[in-house]
Amino acid sequence: xxxxDPLYYLLSMDAAALLAAFSFSIILxxxxxxxGFLAVLLVELGSRRRGKxxxxxxxxxxxxxxxxxxxxxxxxxxxxxxxxxxxxxxxxVDDGSxxxxxxxxxxxxxxxxxxxxxxxxxxCGKSSACNLALSRARGEAVVNVDVDCTFDRDAIENIVxxxxxxxxxxVCGNIAVRNAGASFIARMQVVEYVIGISLGKRxxxxxxxxxxxxxxxxxxxxxALEGVGGMDVGPGEDLDLTLRLRQAGWxxxxxxxxxxxxxxxxxxxxxVRQRLRWERDALRIRLRKHRRILxxxxxxxxxxxxxxxxxxxxxxxxxxxxxxxxxxWLLVTYGDAAWMILGSVTLGxxxxxxxxxxxxxxxxxxxxxxxxxxxxxxxxxxxxxxVRAIRLVAYAQEWIFRRSFHDAYVPARxxxxxxxx
Amino acid sequence: MxxxxxxxxxxxxxxxxxxxxxxxxxxxxxxxxxxxxxxxPDAEFDAIVLGxxxxxxxxxxxxxxxxxxxxxxxxxxxxxxxHAEVRVGVAGLASxxxxxxxxxxxxxxxxxxxxxVRRASDPALLLLARCATRKTGLAAVLxxxxxxxxxxxxxxxxxxxxxxAERLADAGLLARTFFDRLHVCPRCRSARLCVREECxxxxxxxxxxxxxxxxxxxxxxxxxxxxxSGDLLVCPKCRRSLRHFGVDYAKPGxxxxxxxxxxxxxxxxxxxxxxxxxxxxxxxxVSTCDWYSYALTAxxxxxxxxxxxxxxxAPPPPARETLLFLLRxxxxxxxxxxxxxxxxELALQALPAVxxxxxxxxxxxxxxxxxxxxxxxxxxxxxxxxxxxxxxxYLPETAADAAKAAAERxxxxxxxxxxxxxxxxxxxxDPRVLLGDLEAAR
Ligand SMILES: [Zn+2]
Ligand SMILES: [Zn+2]
Ligand SMILES: [Zn+2]
Numbered sequence: 001x002x003x004x005d006p007l008y009y010l011l012s013m014d015a016a017a018l019l020a021a022f023s024f025s026i027i028l029x030x031x032x033x034x035x036g037f038l039a040v041l042l043v044e045l046g047s048r049r050r051g052k053x054x055x056x057x058x059x060x061x062x063x064x065x066x067x068x069x070x071x072x073x074x075x076x077x078x079x080x081x082x083x084x085x086x087x088x089x090x091x092x093v094d095d096g097s098x099x100x101x102x103x104x105x106x107x108x109x110x111x112x113x114x115x116x117x118x119x120x121x122x123x124c125g126k127s128s129a130c131n132l133a134l135s136r137a138r139g140e141a142v143v144n145v146d147v148d149c150t151f152d153r154d155a156i157e158n159i160v161x162x163x164x165x166x167x168x169x170x171v172c173g174n175i176a177v178r179n180a181g182a183s184f185i186a187r188m189q190v191v192e193y194v195i196g197i198s199l200g201k202r203x204x205x206x207x208x209x210x211x212x213x214x215x216x217x218x219x220x221x222x223x224a225l226e227g228v229g230g231m232d233v234g235p236g237e238d239l240d241l242t243l244r245l246r247q248a249g250w251x252x253x254x255x256x257x258x259x260x261x262x263x264x265x266x267x268x269x270x271x272v273r274q275r276l277r278w279e280r281d282a283l284r285i286r287l288r289k290h291r292r293i294l295x296x297x298x299x300x301x302x303x304x305x306x307x308x309x310x311x312x313x314x315x316x317x318x319x320x321x322x323x324x325x326x327x328x329w330l331l332v333t334y335g336d337a338a339w340m341i342l343g344s345v346t347l348g349x350x351x352x353x354x355x356x357x358x359x360x361x362x363x364x365x366x367x368x369x370x371x372x373x374x375x376x377x378x379x380x381x382x383x384x385x386x387v388r389a390i391r392l393v394a395y396a397q398e399w400i401f402r403r404s405f406h407d408a409y410v411p412a413r414x415x416x417x418x419x420x421x
Numbered sequence: 422m423x424x425x426x427x428x429x430x431x432x433x434x435x436x437x438x439x440x441x442x443x444x445x446x447x448x449x450x451x452x453x454x455x456x457x458x459x460x461x462p463d464a465e466f467d468a469i470v471l472g473x474x475x476x477x478x479x480x481x482x483x484x485x486x487x488x489x490x491x492x493x494x495x496x497x498x499x500x501x502x503x504h505a506e507v508r509v510g511v512a513g514l515a516s517x518x519x520x521x522x523x524x525x526x527x528x529x530x531x532x533x534x535x536x537x538v539r540r541a542s543d544p545a546l547l548l549l550a551r552c553a554t555r556k557t558g559l560a561a562v563l564x565x566x567x568x569x570x571x572x573x574x575x576x577x578x579x580x581x582x583x584x585x586a587e588r589l590a591d592a593g594l595l596a597r598t599f600f601d602r603l604h605v606c607p608r609c610r611s612a613r614l615c616v617r618e619e620c621x622x623x624x625x626x627x628x629x630x631x632x633x634x635x636x637x638x639x640x641x642x643x644x645x646x647x648x649x650s651g652d653l654l655v656c657p658k659c660r661r662s663l664r665h666f667g668v669d670y671a672k673p674g675x676x677x678x679x680x681x682x683x684x685x686x687x688x689x690x691x692x693x694x695x696x697x698x699x700x701x702x703x704x705x706x707v708s709t710c711d712w713y714s715y716a717l718t719a720x721x722x723x724x725x726x727x728x729x730x731x732x733x734x735a736p737p738p739p740a741r742e743t744l745l746f747l748l749r750x751x752x753x754x755x756x757x758x759x760x761x762x763x764x765x766e767l768a769l770q771a772l773p774a775v776x777x778x779x780x781x782x783x784x785x786x787x788x789x790x791x792x793x794x795x796x797x798x799x800x801x802x803x804x805x806x807x808x809x810x811x812x813x814x815y816l817p818e819t820a821a822d823a824a825k826a827a828a829e830r831x832x833x834x835x836x837x838x839x840x841x842x843x844x845x846x847x848x849x850x851d852p853r854v855l856l857g858d859l860e861a862a863r
Contacts, residue, residue, distance in 0.1 A: 105687070106687070106688060110704075110705060116684075117686065117688075118687045119687045120635075121674050128635050131642045132635075135644065136685050229641065230658070231640055232639060233639065233640045413667075414635075417638045417669050
């Protein structure tokens with residue numbers, strides 16, 4: 001080992017220099033993982049102590065809105081009719097489909113598989129379609145599901161269970177990947193969902209800072225939903241709705257035992273497109289529409305609101321924006337040794353994410369997760385470089401061009417009238 | 422030696438065809454001088470004319486009893502019954518004069534038939550002969566007077582003409598022309614159904630359509646009534662006024678609102694109410710029945726010229742074997758989401774007494790007439806198997822209460838059709854018991 005060897009250089013640094021070199025991980029990454037592990041540990045201990053008491057389940061309306069989903073709506077509905085909760089009111093809205101979805105809905109109604117089939121001749125957007133279904137719903141609980149989802153037999157029972165607590169306004173369900181074997185990128189998302197949702201939302205739930213009841217599978221107290229006027233114009237309407245429910249004083253829970261399966265994008269371009277949209281939407285909703293929450297003068301924001309906004313800013317925004325700066329600084333400051341430091345940082349991610357995944361294997365009750373273990377080894381690097389790069393592009397698009405306002409997710413004539421944040 | 426008919430005699434001797442008059446004839450431009458009028462229903466005649474105040478049923482009964490089973494029934498009343506064979510308004514007949522001329526033409530054609538055909542008793546052969554002598558062939562017409570809604574006026578007194586016509590068509594003696602496809606009540610087989618749009622939840626017909634309104638700015642979408650505020654449309658979510666259609670709001674769809682139960686839904690569903698039995702059915706539960714008009718083929722003409730049907734065509738399929746087969750199949754299907762079959766045993770309790778009093782041949786004809794009447798009362802898919810002193814009736818996929826109703830109808834029908842008192846009695850039989858009996862008999 002010679003003095004020009006990067007490893008030698010690294011080992012010869014004093015404590016202060018080492019802290020500086022790994023400052024990014026120490027400041028931005030370690031606290032998040034530490035809090036995460038702590039929360040999971042506490043949750044696990046807590047749930048061991050609490051048994052599931054017998055509670056009266058609320059009456060349930062399921063609302064499903066879809067655009068050109070004729071091929072998959074039947075599978076979704078049948079999966080709902082297989083539930084332990086038998087007397088579900090299922091309301092379907094065809095949002096301007098051109099693939100014969102309306103006919104399929106009427107067929108399902110004729111077979112008594114759904115209760116109401118409403119049809120929009122032109123596309124109105126997912127929010128409006130859901131609002132139409134909501135205007136017709138009679139259940140005490142309203143469960144909003146995506147057409148491409150299917151459900152464990154006890155999913156509905158478990159997702160409405162937390163609504164027995166009168167403070168709870170919405171419950172977010174757990175999501176697993178159906179097409180795990182489709183491709184490498186699908187496998188990576190299995191790991192991502194397990195760490196980010198199954199484990200991550202459990203931790204958020206422990207601190208009462210669940211911020212997004214996903215549009216794919218969430219339950220709402222109907223009076224809470226009606227109280228905030230249902231959904232606003234999308235995209236990102238699920239996050240926006242959850243934030244508005246929080247502001248209205250409702251608690252948001254995560255039901256880790258209410259499982260739904262969904263198909264994730266199986267190709268890299270599809271994955272990138274999806275993430276660009278999600279990240280743009282999150283930025284727009286959190287930092288533009290709901291920036292009030294961050295304003296210290298605003299009395300409406302609670303401590304937990306600040307926590308989840310802060311969590312987003314640190315673990316998503318800062319990590320993404322600062323990481324390239326940190327990389328540049330490393331290169332300038334340490335020259336060749338920068339690669340060594342970066343390698344160590346990456347190794348750190350790999351180890352931390354592997355530990356997270358192993359923790360998930362213990363905590364998360366889902367068969368077949370073990371098969372994703374080899375991919376968990378790669379997840380740290382995948383997340384640190386690839387996903388962050390996508391995020392960086394999304395932030396640029398949104399910050400500079402407000403791309404989310406041009407998203408075809410909402411029909412053009414509706415976009416024109418929607419408020420600009 | 423060839424026997425010469427009375428009409429032939431009269432025509433040869435310059436006599437006119439005889440017209441049996443029922444009811445009061447209207448005044449008009451017809452020429453009674455070209456006919457001889459008969460007023461006594463028991464006297465001989467060549468055609469029957471219906472005036473005011475009579476029914477086709479009465480005429481058919483007279484034809485059936487007479488020695489001229491091919492005689493035409495002519496309706497000259499101001500309100501002709503839809504299923505009268507010859508009347509003003511059908512087949513280009515514009516006046517009573519035309520109608521009577523057509524009747525004379527039929528009489529002439531009937532007279533030209535070979536004697537065995539003219540005096541036949543086989544309903545299939547009679548139907549073929551009627552088809553041959555009527556300008557319209559065996560044309561189907563719609564008639565609200567019969568539960569089938571379809572009637573063959575040219576069939577005259579022959580019951581269940583469709584069954585015979587189908588057999589003749591299968592044998593190539595008649596050619597089918599599609600007439601109509603009708604929905605039929607799965608319970609009583611009547612085609613007299615009311616069709617309505619209904620609420621998908623309570624099946625009530627008191628429903629209204631209402632547009633949905635979509636407010637672009639806040640994504641609110643609901644029934645128009647939620648937005649109505651006097652003459653204005655105001656969004657109930659964001660309290661803004663909707664001012665410009667297509668710019669800040671749209672009406673993307675229609676919803677059905679039930680005034681009965683309050684249910685809001687998309688398109689209404691189609692439902693049927695049976696006029697005859699009152700039952701309500703989903704569109705999916707209602708089956709259909711195809712009806713045809715029939716015309717004589719060259720083979721049919723040959724059969725009439727020969728004066729007889731090919732024996733292979735005439736006899737019905739070996740009914741007992743068919744019954745055995747159907748019973749096995751029906752009972753096997755039961756419990757696989759299908760309704761089981763029902764069986765009715767028809768007993769003509771007075772038949773032995775009739776045979777003793779009026780002879781075995783008379784009793785046999787009365788029994789055959791009763792069985793024929795039963796067939797007319799049943800669905801196309803039902804099977805009637807004659808047996809000593811009665812018949813067994815097989816009703817596939819039929820609930821007990823529907824079978825009970827059918828049994829009552831059968832008894833009424835036999836009483837109405839057969840003039841001799843046969844003291845009919847119809848009761849339900851357990852299909853399994855009969856299946857056992859039939860298998861033991863083999
Ligand atoms: Zn109703
Ligand atoms: Zn509005
Ligand atoms: Zn009926």
